[in-house]
Amino acid sequence: MTPEQYCQDKAAASGSSFYYSFRFLPDARRLAITALYAFCREVDDVVDETLEHEVAHAKLAWWREEIGRLYDGRPGHPVTQALAPHVSSFALPKEAMLEIIDGMEMDLKFARYERFEDLLRYCRRVAGVVGELSARIFGFSDAATLQYADRLGVALQLTNIIRDVGEDARRGRIYLPIEDLHAFDVPAADLQHGRESDAFARLMQFQIERAQDYYRQAWALLPPADRKAQRAGLLMAAIYRATLAEILLDGPEKVLNQRLSLTPLRKLWLAWKTWTFGYRP
Structure with missing residues (x-):
């Protein structure tokens, strides 16, 4: 092989x-x-x-x-x-490859994050840096494209966290910041035991809006001259934002007990549509 x-x-x-x-x-x-x-x-x-x-x-x-x-x-x-x-x-860059490993190692050191700023550091290491490396591979002419790629990587990682919140909690990891759980009066035990509630639904709506804001920030940072070159990353944005929409439609509290995923056919259709006709934020 x-x-x-x-x-x-x-x-x-x-x-x-x-x-x-x-x-x-x-x-x-x-x-x-x-x-x-x-x-x-x-x-x-x-x-x-x-x-x-x-x-x-x-x-x-x-x-x-x-x-x-x-x-x-x-x-x-x-x-x-x-x-x-x-x-x-x-x-x-070699430093970027090593930073990805640093991010993965954070999962061995931290099972909880006190503030969103703490979680953001993790997201940037495991996904923002990957976004920047991917942008280099896709091709770019404007340095602002690397900033776009960082924001997009964070948005994708936040989407993963939302989608996998129940599965992660059962494995002993809660990525949702402690400050957010307190703000919405959701005990960590509710996540660990899969207890759905209106408070948890509101918490997840807040997390979804935060992720959507990072997608909007990413798009605003992407120079028009590089949009065609960066289509592969925009395909990911289209697929992941469709996943967020499905989570909202299905009931955001249900992520505690099920992992929503688009069908392969729908992913392929979204990918083809975005590649052919462009990204529509």
């Missing part, structure tokens, strides 16, 4: 919406973004699938060393081997 096939299989197996946004890209950009996504999946899986924190820390330390080997020109893992031809082509 080639390194490129390894990354392709990793992306396809995840079932993520990201996979649909890759399909429309030219070959070089598609191979690069698929390798980047596979890297993110690898380090995320370390945290999600390793039961002992000490072992997880050791594996992430290995990945930091592997990133060093990648930038020294001697990658050993199929993912970094697939990334190697694209590091210089798309000017992917």
